[in-house]
Amino acid sequence: MKHGKWHKRQVDQSLPAWKVEFLRYKELKPIVSAVSGRPPSPAEFVALLDAEIEKINAFFIEQEEFFIIRHKELQVAIRDALARKAAVPESAHEAEIAAIRREIVNFHGEMVLLLNYSSVNYIGLAKILKKYDKRTGAVLRLAVIETVLAQPFFTAEAVTLMVRECEAMMEAVFPTAPGEGQAAARRDREALAAAEQRIFRNTVAALLAMEDVRSGSSTRGRHSLPPLTLPDSEWLRSF
């Protein structure tokens, strides 16, 4: 499928608050590819992309800041819950732990979705640059994409690290527990459940979309990623 369509699907399926933060591929493409009229000059185009990249970085960094705060809070919560274990009734402890588990998983999910956001934007930028070079014969692509590779939203070291730490946290907090906690008001639980489902759905969608965008294209070459076939994509699609 055309990349514009893929990009749009990614955006539509993303967390609602994030939709406006994506690269505006749909707007950029006609600027580049318009058959009539002139494409922008390299300087103009770079300025356009700059603005987009700035926006993407700003959103990413702000989310990252939230994540850093949340990460620390989670660590503190785990530490406290484990410390209190002996002093509280088992059911209360279980409830705490269950809530923490849920929080870890959701937190992990949101961070991974942010990384997916970065990926979608990177791919969009790479594609639009390729189109531009093809259209105008310029050689912007390499230099621009180089700087993109260094952008905070792409390198994403802190978020990647936190994702891994989350996974480690899970190991610590996830022994096979006999029961589940019954804490949390019903409303909160439902809100959480819906959020979880959204995260879950988005994760499934993102995995499947990755498969789509890498299913082989007409213009595959040295700069293309290898095709991706997920072994259980059938199962994923059943959701």
Next chain:
Amino acid sequence: MERMTTNPFYTSGIPVTVPSPLPSATLDENFPRLPDAQNVLMERELRRTPLPPHQSSVARMRGQVHPSTGSVGPLCSPQAVRFSSVSNPEQYTSANPYTSQQTPSNGSSSAMVYGSHHEGLEPAYTDLPMDVGPAWCPDHIMLEYSDGVPAGNNLTAISPIASTDELAKQTEWWTELMNDDWKDIADTTGAAKAQPQAGPPVQPSTSVHKSASLQIVPSQSVEPSVVAAPSPSASSNTSKTRMRWTPELHERFVDAVNILGGSEKATPKGVLKLMKADNLTIYHVKSHLQKYRTARYRPELSEGSSERLDASKEELPSIDLKGSFDLTEALRLQLELQKRLHEQLEVQRNLQLRIEEQGKCLQIMIEQQCKPGADKVLDASTSAEGSKLSSDPKESSTVKDVPNNSQNGTAAQAEPGDNE
């Protein structure tokens, strides 16, 4: 010059040895060099000037070449304003303004360019053929990905073994593509040289550092890192110093807040004073404190979780996950899925880095050919040419000299940049 904490080119220190044949990117002295040419240097074209460029394998290559002379031109750096790649004029030979010279070629598939355009220089650098790529960086680096597969967890539905296969398949796909190209080159030129090559990729990392210096933010620093405004041409009235918080900085923040009696009691001014961090303004602290308070006391309001509030209004048909499994299992499943996505994203990101690295390597090699220092290369290759054309493919020490020269030239070039 800021150094990036993560070197996108070398996440592992795998020494690059190349089992595949190195295309000697020698500039055959028969090729007239057009200093103003904006053609992509095609290694193949170099080697077979008199031959018409119509080869079936050529169609796979993108980018264009001036077919009549098979001439090569420097890969010109874009006149893009903001990128500090133009701050390395010594690296890129010319900053030819494309707009003045180009006959815009649009839409035509690269394949048909060959042999059909004589009137103009067709500046194009769409996707550089990666024929040269494997010479620098392929197999060993690709192999590292299989190691990156997470240790198998016992999961209900997802087998880690499957992902190992997947990763291997993906890397295999790419290496095959490269190896096929190599076969083509070998067939075309009638000469194949195996050339172990190590070292050159070190150079590109330097230039990446430089070219990316405008935007690099060392993220793990303890000091607050401020991301500069992106381009010189951006409006200078808004000094957009965007604060990038790191976990370490946040630790200091939390410590300061706790000293002051908690997030409710602490004031931005007090926190700022206690933190004693350069580049941190009270505005930054204020906004961070606000987020911090939100996270502690109203978690449903923080970050992207505005969706949490909307949750009840969403019409999402619920996946009856929690019904059939017990909650813990459902969470496990969700986590595993997320882990898979993360893993795929990581692999993809690494591949993207490698791909661009290849392009950079190639470009640098091309630049090398067009520099005055390439005279040495020419001399070396002249003597090599004779033996190359007449003899069977074999390791030739003269050919070895060529890449060494370019390597030295490359290394020499890197130094002035390092002193930046």
